[in-house]
Amino acid sequence: MYDASVGVFAPHLRSLSGLLDKGAAHAEDRKFDSAILLGMRLSPTMYDLAQQVGEACRHAIVASALLARREPALLPALEHDMAGLQARIATSIEFIESLPRAEIDAAAERNVAFRLKNGTELPFTGRTLLLTFSVPQFFFHLTTAYDLLRHAGVELVKRDFLGRR
Template identity: 80%
Template sequence: MTISMYEASVGLFVPYLRNLSALLDKGVAYAEARKFNPEVLLGMRLAPNMYDLAQQVGEACRHATVTSALLAGREPVALPALEHDMAGLQARIATSLEFIASLPRAEIDAAAERKVVWRLKDGTELPFTGRTLVLVNCIPQFFFHVTTAYDLLRHAGVELVKKDYLGRK
C-alpha cells in the first residue's frame, strides 16, 4: 500500500485543523457556561517556558500552511496576526484551511524527492526532501501543537474526549 504526499500532509492537516477549531468552540462554550471570559483560556500554558494556547494554535497553523506551500512549490499565505482572542484564532485556522485546500494535489504528490528548505524563526535554514520534511519534521511538530492545545483545554476543565481530538468520522 502506498500513501501519497498529499494524503500524508494535506490529508492530515485539514481534518485536524477543523478538529482544532471545534476544540476552541468547546472552550468558548465551556467558559460562557461558567460565566468567564473565554480569552482567559488562551493564556494558559503547561509550563512557564512553553507556548500558551494561542501560540499552540498559531504554530499548528504555521506548520500546516508552510509545509503545504513548500510541497506545492508556492509561497505560503500570510496568516492573520496571532491575536490572543478566539475570533482571531478561528480566522487563522480558516485562512490556513482555505489556502491548503487551494493547493494543487499533483504538485504536492510530486514533491517527495524535491529539495525544500524550512526556515526557522531565527533564520536558520534546514534542508529536507519533501518526504523528510513531512515525516521527520512537520507532522511531529503539527501534532505536538494540536495535542498541546487539546491538553491545555482539558486541563482547564473543558469537557473533551478523544473523539473531540480525533474528530467525528
C-alpha cells in the same frame, strides 16, 4: 504526499476549531472570559494556548506550501481571541486545500528548506520534511492545545481530538 499532508492537516485543523468552540462554550457557561484559556500554558517556558493554535496553523501552511512550490499564506499577527484564532484556522484550511495535488504528490524527493523563525534553514526532501518534521510539529502543538483545554476543565474526549471523519 497530498494525503499525508493536506489530507492530515485539514481535518485535524477542523478538529482544532471544534476544540476551541468547546473551550469558548465552557468559558461562557462558567461566566469567564475565554481569553483566560488562550493565555494558559503547561509550563512558564512553553507557548500559551493561542500560540499553540498559531503554530499548528503555521506548520500546516508552511509544509504544504513548500511541497506545492508556493508561497505560504500570510496570516495577520496572532490574536488572543477566539474569533481571531477561528479565522486563522479557517484561512489555513482554505489555503492548504487550494494547493495543487499533483505538485504536492510530486514533492517526495524534491529538496526543500524549512526556515525557522530565527532564519536558520533546515534542508529536507519533501518526504522527510513531512514525516520527520512538519507532521510531528503539527501534532505536538495540536496535542498541547487539547491538553491545555482538558487541564482547564473543558469536557473533551479523544473523539474531539480525532474529529469526525
